[in-house]
Amino acid sequence: MPPLACHTENELARHLMAGDIAAFDEIYRRYFHPVYANALKITREKSLAEDALQEVFITLWEKRTTIDPEKSLAGWLFIICYHQSVNILRKKLRESLLYKKLPQPEEGSMEEELKYGHQWKILENALSSLSPQRRRVFELCKLEGKTYEETAMELRISKHTVKEYLSAAITSIKEYSLHHPESATVLLPIALIFFQ
Incomplete structure (x- = not known):
């Protein structure tokens, strides 16, 4: 069997779905930098981008059995990255002074x-x-x-x-x-x- 580094994205997705940690590591190695760069572009702050990156790969592992190996894994990662980055920005905004100063919604x-x-x-x-x-x-x-x-x-x-x-x-x-x-x-x- 060829090393995982030689596998296609679809093959890696199938291994990941079966719970192969080595496949997860290879996916992380391939997509770590582009996912981080995308998160940084959205959040514009290194610490927030790092948080988003971590959440993306946690989500990848947790949802591995629901991945469609025939579809783009990279596309899936970037969609998750976008949502996680926006959620992190929203959380930061709500923790800010602005949130505390504006009227709160009725319980x-x-x-x-x-x-x-x-x-x-x-x-x-x-x-x-x-x-x-x-x-x-x-x-x-x-x-x-x-x-x-x-x-x-x-x-x-x-x-x-x-x-x-x-x-x-x-x-x-x-x-x-x-x-x-x-x-x-x-x-x-x-x-x-x-x-x-």
């Missing part, structure tokens, strides 16, 4: 929960429209509550640059709300809290 109200989930999706979309530098400054200053000085020190940039990036981020989010009128009712209350 047990499904309608309120759905509305709240929609609001967070709009905010996440607005944040994802920012460049990596502007987004990071916005997260540090507005979501994590750091001062301009603390943000400048962490990112190794000047306090003046922090102010410029933050101002540009706020302008971008406001412009996002103008181009997406359905989001204005969500982003405007946030503006009252943070965009002063």
